[in-house]
Amino acid sequence: MPLCVPRALLYLQELAEELTSVYQPAPPGEAPEGSREPEPDGPWRKRRRRRSKKRWGEEEPEDDADFVPSAEGESDLLLSEASESEPELLQGPSVQVAAKCKLLCRGQAPNGLHNSIMAPVWKCLAVTHSLRERLYSHWEFPEWIPSTRKWSFLSESEAAQYLPKETKSPLFSIQREGLQEDCVRYRINRFNSLQPHEERLDVTFFVGGPVWAMEWCPVPDGSAASQYVALYCNQGMDDRHSLAGIHTGPALLQLWDLGPLQQETGKAGLAYAIATDHGCIWDLKFCPSGAWELPVTCRKPPHMSRLGLLAVAFSDGKVLLYSLPHPEPLLAHGRAQPPERVQCVATLQVGSIQAGNSSECGQCFSLAWLPAKPHQSLAAGFYDGTVAIWNLPTKSLLQRVRQPDGSLKLYPFRCFLAHDHAVRSIQWCKANRNFLVTAGNDRKIRFWDLRRLHEPINSIKRFLSTEIAWLLPYNGVAVAQDICYASYGLCGIHYLDGTVWSLSGSDWLNSIAAGDITGELMAAVLPDLSVNPLNIKRPSERRFPIYKADLLPCGPDGGMDGQEPSEKLPAKAKSYSETVNEHYIRFQDTDLRNFKNFYSREPMKRMQEQEMKPGLNLDRLQLEAVHKVRFSPNLDCCSWLVSGGQSGIVRAHCLRGLASPPGHKLLLESRAQFSAVHEEGQAGSPNPNAPRHTLLPAK
Template identity: 60%
Template sequence: MNETHSLSQLHSGPGLLQLWGLGTLQHESCPGNRAHFVYGIASDHGCVWDLRFCPSGAWELPGTPRQAPLLPRLGLLALACSDGKVLLFSLPHPEALLAHQPPDAVKPSIYKVQSVATLQVGSMHMSDPSECGQCLSLAWMPTRPHYHLAAGYYNGMVVFWNLLTNSPLQRIQLPDGSMKVYPFQCFLAHDQAVRSLQWCKANSHFIASAGSDRKIKFWDLRRTYEPINSIKRFLSTELAWLPSYNGVTVAQDNCYASYGLCGIHYIDAGYLGYKAYFTAPRKGTVWSLSGSDWLGTIAAGDTSGELIAAILPDMALNPITVKRPVERRFPIYKADLMPYQDSPEGQDHSSASSGALNPPKARTYAETVNHHYLLFQDTDLSSFHGLLHREPMLRMQEGEVHSRLCLDRLPLEAIHKVRFSPNLDSYGWLISGGQSGLVRIHFIRGLTSPLGHRMQLESQAHFHAMFQPSSPTEGSGFCPTSHFLLPSP
């Protein structure tokens, strides 16, 4: 936990991709079984900065018959690694994988597997990943058949691969059965690292990027020599582009923010010309942002350990007319770093949160876990009745104005990644993880509606009509031979 690595250099080393089973996520009740680790994938490509599942078309029924050693496919997963490569894995269903294990095998198991494809920058005769640096962000083409994958690199380059290409200059078959794919398009989007990429879900010709040069740019991929719009603001950490909006919601670092303006903003792409809409103020850096396509809601986690959600207004109208925006956001939970009562710090104060007078001084992970613990305070999200007068809501509003940050310690309570479920059947579920290594999942029951329930029933009927056991499953262009598992390391 105390290791440091330079972003300007490539880094390779052991890494682990974990898959956890959460059971059936429903809106009426919580899953019957607890979350459990199903299997892991070991790699030697360093840190994983971003990972994206193929939006659709890669999933197969768990009972799909396959000739051994092939297994039914759960999905295609792309990993952005710190060694400059993008790896594409074909993940099998856990049930099918466990059925092929010997009885004396260790469960759950960690496997060393072959990737379906390795996506690299350069070309056949000139391929040097160190030219672009580490791969920091990914974006999968949202429209079918999802054959384009975009990646942002440390040197500001945005690279595009065609996963279904048959060109011998872009696709090479390796002796081990995997493929190496080279890009068909790349351009220098920023002067520094590309922190986030977001494809427009309504038209795949448009994409938005945010870089460490403090600029947010909107691109037309048919004319990449000049952006459609370039906006210089604070240091952006992540973008979210919802389907029915003409702009992006931006999470920002507080290092360049003016007093009182740090937080989450909605920025128009330039089509309507509206000024930026201040969605939610935050005192600390907002590390992650996620938007729900079904709810029109964004969720964000920051360095103070607070996870909030905000319902976006109709941005087709000028947002200057929005009244009482404070009523559009609400807290989901707050994590506080508390000292043990027998520790020296616990004798001086009873609270070690970011707003305490004497915050903890531990600067390493070992010091922090030896003298402190995390206290999670969750909000009752089953109903929004009387929410404005509840203690979590009042605490959030007070923290937006009077809280103070302590930058001299390890922020163990910080939230670094937030994601809404993209599936209609579980659109109200939200997952978050942070510096402590803990991953938590919440269900926002108050945002469900009868219209959403009716859409779920229609989607389930359509699904059962499409995936009959006798009908062949729709492939995604990659042979399921990638499900072959190598011996455990």
């Protein structure tokens, strides 16, 4: 028992040295600050080290496998000076793993971040790729193929009621870190975009209204295909939608083509748009895999090659499934002018054949598609706290009804009351299909086991949650919250702070990104909580800004004032027209190509200074607010992030600084595998349900 005291002291001393010197390595030839002078390497010192290690090993050889105590000033020597007479004590598997973890987490990575920050990123690449190979499919839902017979194209007069009202974007400028650029003001026409920046590759386009739903279209790993983003925006800049009850009305679902998003990306463009009459769209979710095929897939008319299956949550309480085609077949028919009207392949609603009233549960706010093949389940959260789960390929006559127009109406096979109020966000566990997490307006976050739904596994009551993300490599969920609300007894009090509207996670990068009401878009690299030898979390050193949007007043002559946002903003500017007449948006972009000397660079200093200011002013329209953020789920462009908000300006950024050699190697292997699979498919596939493909050349 007395031996535990020196062991603990040595461990604490080593831990203190690592915590104080891990981000500030000592120059060559200098001892770390706070350490004693190294002792000469004499026989007495070696004997002392051997005696102390042998004494520990005799007592409890397995207890200290998670760390390797070393003499002062020798943290980098580790096993290299071990005596040859005691290999069984010092070279066991657990000791070697601990030593390897410590060596991996020391020093700086090539991108400028510390190795302890980047190590989980390198690890999650293999973990994510392995799981996707097991749980993702090449082809699912073969009966839901898009057909030209299901599409009707609207005339200009018919389309007017569906289009966003604003034909031009608000004035804005872009200031990129490290570049001397003129403060040029831009104003983009509706459905148009700026030319991507040749160095930073950022993409900017205007969709016509405030963005409230957005999602990337999944593509197979290594396909080198064009990337698409589906989104919804309100028709008017000042529109407000009540959460209570249900409502219908015109809405426009937009699909944007961002190109292949490689080192030389093309200009973003609107591929096509879908007009609906089911009210506003609260959430969008693509089928995770098995819904994409090559655009040049040979199909007999009127069928078209399929881009993806998209589930859409509407304010009338329904969930519609759309089978989206590639834009090329529509162009071949000369009918790709927005908007179009398309018949959905299935309508999902709560109730039953006997009582099919979809208004009982209220509006649908959140969706989650089962991430494991065959992706047969889809979960949705509703206003009254209900979570419904549908079995999409069901043949049950109680859950499946064929409509006169050929589409399906599906009823859920499982419903349960998850919250006392609206379900704001829902996520499926990617590693186990039996687990769900939900966040509701009752300020509770609940974890559910679908095999026993009579009570949640865990229930946490915090602030009002706006969105949650359940990353595969991370041991837990990330939560975005509206901290303008705090509990006070049985009631609540409001105080001015800020709202994080959206949160998105990347399994490939082990990172999250969040957009808030102040116009700040930030990202953070998550720590590895399962293996963390240095016990370093340090969230302030793991996060960084992507851009900051500020609403600034124009100068007296109509030019840009150039001053920081302050009380100069008029309190009466609560409408969009009042705001844009005298103000513009300034985007300050971070150079994301590397993170060298990042903590002393201007974006980090600006972020730290603004965190100490209460800069939120609710007496005006938050035109700079970021409402939706999404990391790309595709390996080919996993470092890309798209964001949009109140201004209707959508931006895509490339986080090239988080790219790594293991990621590049994995991408090359996936492209070779993709080409090989589709070359075999071109010769003929034994699966009758699989489509016949023509090889797409890798770019």
